[in-house]
Amino acid sequence: MKGILPKTILLLGMISLIIGNVVSYGKSISHAEDLVLVGKEAGLEVIPESAKLFDLTNMNPGDTYEANLLIENKYTAPFELFMRTERMSEVPKEGEADLFKQLLLTVYLGDSQVYSGSMMDFATTNISLGSFSQNDTQKLRAVVHLPGPETGNEFQGKTVDVKWIFIAQTEEEKPDDPQRPDPGDGVIPKTRDTTPMAFYVIGSLLSGLGILINRKKMK
DSSP: OTTHHHHHHHHHHHHHHHHHHHHHHHHHTSSOTTEEEEOGGGTEEEESSSSOSOOOSSOOTTOEEEEEEEEEEOSSSOEEEEEEEEEOSOOOOTTSOOHHHHOEEEEEETTEEEEEEEGGGTTSSOEEEEEEOTTOEEEEEEEEEOOSTTOOGGGTTOOOOEEEEEEEEEGGGSOSOTTOOOGGGOOOOOOOOOHHHHHHHHHHHHHHHHHHHHHHHHO
16 A cells, blocks of 8 residues: 555656646647737637638749738727737848748738738837727738749749737726837737646656655665
């Protein structure tokens, strides 16, 4: 019976560590690698949130890709929606062809055109997409085009990865001070989830206790 106790403790520790890994993995894949949502607790919902926006690989001159997102406010209060884009792939060396600069992007929110121009220049800092009241739904449509005549062979095989970040900010989150930081400063509210960490701590303690008891019995 005494020999069963340390083995049981060690087993429980291993189970806790496994659960921690599963929970952490589940959270890490909640969004596609190029779509990040900040403020889901404020009611921000983007559909589909699990689909990659653009696959900007093996594009030929004249190709056009389109992505459609449905943005909703599921909260009980309005929020202001900000967004920005960040380049994830490596920047080409000086003198090399840059597909990010060559691509043309047009963005629509509902029936309004938000932007038209080089993809590289779009939302480099946080821009406001306006206020969303409770249950408001807006369609965001983004069209990427690689122009034909202006695109030479130097762009063949070039790729680029771009991250799209949507940030919902409620009135309650905004300080009363009129000197509050401009949303364009690139600061994203930090969120903290301790659930996986709790499993890691419990698992480590139980595993260590089980090993310690086993060593004492061996002596």
